[in-house]
Structures are given as C-alpha cells and as structure tokens.
Amino acid sequence: MHIIDAQIHLWAGESAPPHHWRAPYTVETALRDMDEAGVHRAVNCPAVWDADANDYAVEAAKQHPDRFATLGWFPLDETADESRVDAWLDKPGMLGLRFMLAAPDMADRIASGDLDWLWAAADRRKAPMGIMVLPPYLAAVGDVAARYPNMRLLIDHLAVNPFEKLPDAAAHLDALLALARHPNIAVKATAVPSMATDAYPFASTHGVLRQVFDAYGAQRMFWGTDITRLHCSWREAVTMFTEELPWLRGRDLELVMGRAVADWIGWH
Structure with missing residues (x-):
C-alpha cells in the first residue's frame, strides 16, 4: 500500500508556534521519520510562521519529487491578485494552494466575497485549494464550493x-458532514490524535472518523498527521488507521491512506 501523508509542514528556521513542538522540521528529518514509519510521500503545506518556507518547499520538491509535493501560500494582502496564483502554480512541485483562514479577520473574508477572485482563479484552473477554517465558517465554505464547482x-x-479535545472538538460535526453534499469538498483526517482523550489507538476518535467516512467516502477523506504537533509517533498515526479501524479495509483503506489525495491534487 502506497501511503501519502496529506499534510506536513517543512521549514528550516528556528521559529514556530508553541503547539508545533518539533521545530524546525527539515527535509532530512522528515525523510528519516517517513522511512521509519513506512510513509512513502507527503504533501507539504509550507509553514506560515517561516517566511522562507515556500522557497524551502520548492527545493524539497526539486530534490525529492517522489517524496514531496506542495500546496503553497502567499500573503492575502492588498497586493494579491490572480497573477499570484499563476506564478505560484508555476513553481516546481507546486500542485495547488493552501491558506490559513482560521483567524476571524481572515475567515470573515470568506463570507464577505473579498476572496472571490482567489476562488475564481482556482476554479478556472481546476486547482486544489486547502484551507484551515474553523466551525463557524463552514456554511460560508459550502457557499463558496457551490459557486465554484471546479475548485x-x-x-x-x-x-x-x-x-480542543473531544467532545468539544467535534461539536461542529453535523455542519462538517453537511458539506459532503458538495462533490468538490474533501476533508483531511489529519492530526486526529490531537483531539483524543485517551492513549493510542485513540479509540475516543474512532466514532468521529466513521461518521466522516460514511459521509464523504474513501475518495474524499484523506489520512495525514500534521506531524510536528502530534505527541505520538508517525508510525502510530499510520497504524491507528491501518490496524485499528476494522471497518476500513481493502481498496477503501488504500484510498484513504494515499491514493485518494494523490488523485485529488493530481500527484501522479
């Protein structure tokens, strides 16, 4: 089975937010850890806290195109426009974009229409677009998905x-499941151990995963880690899915563990 982590962060600088405790996280460290865990490839979302992370991502993808691909970002400031999308997608290993829209001032721009130029640019290019967004803005994400069906x-x-930990961490689950009606929305089942209230195999999270799987299916639910903030090993994050979920087997398991995210972002 070809295992692809749907989200990691690579960066070489010393700075990092406190909850990303494995810092810095370099290409060399990631390759070592991936080999130990049996992870073949990883989708790198360059660290937003490191100004050089995008350039570092390009070098990682150039040097190891069979191990790393990138969903990059650029500042969504007054200078941002559609030309930035083209420039970014032309970079080696850059298969799409990913933005942090969790802070209220950024998330409000989803509903206001202030980012419509960005969604339209991705829609025209049929490009993958990763977003970190918190529960109050899920309905607005659904509206965007409906208006831009090719993104x-x-x-x-x-x-x-x-x-947050369970049960508070999953209080929004109904709203997330409702978005499954949009065929152009997929979810990353990343950093799942961080919301657990128990030790490996994090059984407290298994019911949440089953509900998400039932709603989105194997082709739109992607395993991953966000490894730099997990306090379990990368191997445990793998076997939690491959060995501890009896309902996830066969082709469905292969899809969730990597094949589906590769198809979604065009990493063939």
Missing part, C-alpha cells in the same frame, strides 16, 4: 480547533 477544496483537520 477542489480540502478542509484541514476535519475543521477541528487544534486546541
């Missing part, structure tokens, strides 16, 4: 607040 959205971490 392939990926919602980070099941829209779970990274600082």
